[in-house]
Amino acid sequence: MDTATTGDFDIPADIAATLVDPVAYADDRIHDSYRWLRANNPLGIARPEKFDPFWVVTKHAHIQAISRQNELFHNADRPTTLTTQALEERVRKITGGPNLVRSLVQMDAPDHPKYRALTQGWFMPANLGKFEARVREIARATVQRMLARGGACDFVEDVALGYPLHVIMEILGVPEADEPRMLKLTQELFGPQDPDTARVRDALSAEQVSAMLQAIIADFSAYFRKITEDRRQHPRDDLATVIANAKIGGEYMPEHDQTSYYMIVATAGHDTTSSSTAGAIWALARDPAEFAKVKANPDLIPGLVDESIRWMTPVKHFMRSATADTELGGRKIAKGDWLMLCYASGNRDEEVFEDPDRFRSDRKPNRHVAFGYGAHLCLGQYLAKLEMRILFEELLPHLKSLSLDGEVKMTQAYFVNGPKKLPIRFEVN
Numbered sequence: 001m002d003t004a005t006t007g008d009f010d011i012p013a014d015i016a017a018t019l020v021d022p023v024a025y026a027d028d029r030i031h032d033s034y035r036w037l038r039a040n041n042p043l044g045i046a047r048p049e050k051f052d053p054f055w056v057v058t059k060h061a062h063i064q065a066i067s068r069q070n071e072l073f074h075n076a077d078r079p080t081t082l083t084t085q086a087l088e089e090r091v092r093k094i095t096g097g098p099n100l101v102r103s104l105v106q107m108d109a110p111d112h113p114k115y116r117a118l119t120q121g122w123f124m125p126a127n128l129g130k131f132e133a134r135v136r137e138i139a140r141a142t143v144q145r146m147l148a149r150g151g152a153c154d155f156v157e158d159v160a161l162g163y164p165l166h167v168i169m170e171i172l173g174v175p176e177a178d179e180p181r182m183l184k185l186t187q188e189l190f191g192p193q194d195p196d197t198a199r200v201r202d203a204l205s206a207e208q209v210s211a212m213l214q215a216i217i218a219d220f221s222a223y224f225r226k227i228t229e230d231r232r233q234h235p236r237d238d239l240a241t242v243i244a245n246a247k248i249g250g251e252y253m254p255e256h257d258q259t260s261y262y263m264i265v266a267t268a269g270h271d272t273t274s275s276s277t278a279g280a281i282w283a284l285a286r287d288p289a290e291f292a293k294v295k296a297n298p299d300l301i302p303g304l305v306d307e308s309i310r311w312m313t314p315v316k317h318f319m320r321s322a323t324a325d326t327e328l329g330g331r332k333i334a335k336g337d338w339l340m341l342c343y344a345s346g347n348r349d350e351e352v353f354e355d356p357d358r359f360r361s362d363r364k365p366n367r368h369v370a371f372g373y374g375a376h377l378c379l380g381q382y383l384a385k386l387e388m389r390i391l392f393e394e395l396l397p398h399l400k401s402l403s404l405d406g407e408v409k410m411t412q413a414y415f416v417n418g419p420k421k422l423p424i425r426f427e428v429n
């Protein structure tokens with residue numbers, strides 16, 4: 001990184017350290033760092049130990065500017081999520097590239113638009129409408145189980161974890177019996193630093209971590225190979241049938257691309273939606289006035305959904321790399337530089353959001369970047385919002401009161417995180 005050698009825009013080491021510290025994302029210190037960076041060095045360089053230096057993009061406008069210039073800022077050339085030098089080196093030895101999988105997230109044009117077009121129509125509201133009645137059934141059953149808990153539950157364990165997982169698995173066509181396996185794989189892939197969900201511990205070497213990641217991918221690959229064979233012979237009305245039979249230039253996708261496709265759909269959609277769903281209930285449980293406001297006016301539910309996605313911002317970052325020398329926000333960014341898009345910071349940018357730390361279901365407009373922006377904008381955003389809206393429509397009318405019943409705990413992870421324990425008490429109407 002040429003630019004990074006100058007040191008002019010360096011971020012203080014203690015703040016840079018929080019960006020790569022999974023615990024800082026669990027105890028909220030990350031938001032102190034983001035706040036400091038937005039005010040003092042909104043586009044600075046972090047040089048934490050064990051990582052290549054990277055630009056830290058904390059302003060909403062810069063995140064959007066980078067995300068919409070997809071030729072100038074690539075996804076595929078360097079790791080798409082924060083990765084240590086040692087792990088990147090291992091991955092390059094295994095795959096010849098910086099990433100273990102090649103899903104939509106790790107592609108650029110010309111492949112990216114072709115692969116995205118294969119399922120884009122599936123994820124549009126017009127098609128999702130077909131599933132609304134079934135999603136409502138799943139939501140009702142989930143709510144009934146929660147109400148049967150008799151006034152207290154762990155909302156993550158009892159509602160938020162299972163509900164979006166079940167919806168995406170039905171849409172994908174994975175049998176219910178296999179859902180625990182999918183959940184575990186996702187948690188290991190997205191939150192490998194959290195001691196509660198990890199197969200690994202911090203002590204593992206880069207070699208061990210890469211071996212573990214390869215094992216996870218091999219698990220997925222073997223699992224979905226069978227599904228592919230089945231759906232080619234017996235097509236159904238599910239997303240696996242679309243992926244299994246999709247052709248690029250007249251040929252089925254190469255197997256690695258196909259596994260990656262199943263993986264992104266199977267993993268991207270539930271931990272993220274779970275975290276946002278839990279975020280909404282957390283916000284309402286700690287603020288009786290906000291709860292009363294939404295109860296009194298169900299038209300606020302879509303606003304509640306958007307605000308919880310902004311406030312929680314489960315995907316904390318994605319990385320990009322510059323394909324040419326360029327300038328942004330008064331900084332000279334060099335070809336090859338790595339950039340961290342801090343969505344959770346953009347979503348608390350004081351220049352865009354009034355009183356940004358406050359949770360307000362009636363926030364309008366709410367132009368958050370929790371789903372990213374530009375060509376890679378989350379494919380599942382309408383599905384995530386539909387699931388959340390339906391769950392709250394089914395749940396809130398039953399609740400007379402809602403409050404916290406103990407300490408909320410967040411997952412320790414710098415990629416995707418959110419509540420992992422949310423004890424609540426509630427009274428039923």
Ligand code: HEM
Nearest residue numbers: 104105268269272273315371372373376377378379380384
């Ligand atoms: C991409 C967030 C739910 C599937 C993304 C990106 C973000 C994100 C930040 C990257 C966008 C970018 O680079 O500009 C979220 C959040 C969710 C959520 C916060 C829930 C609240 C879902 C669901 C699915 C899904 C339910 C469906 C299965 C995808 C896919 C991509 C993606 C396939 C890759 C798109 C591409 O690179 O073209 N998501 N997501 N996501 N998301 Fe989501």
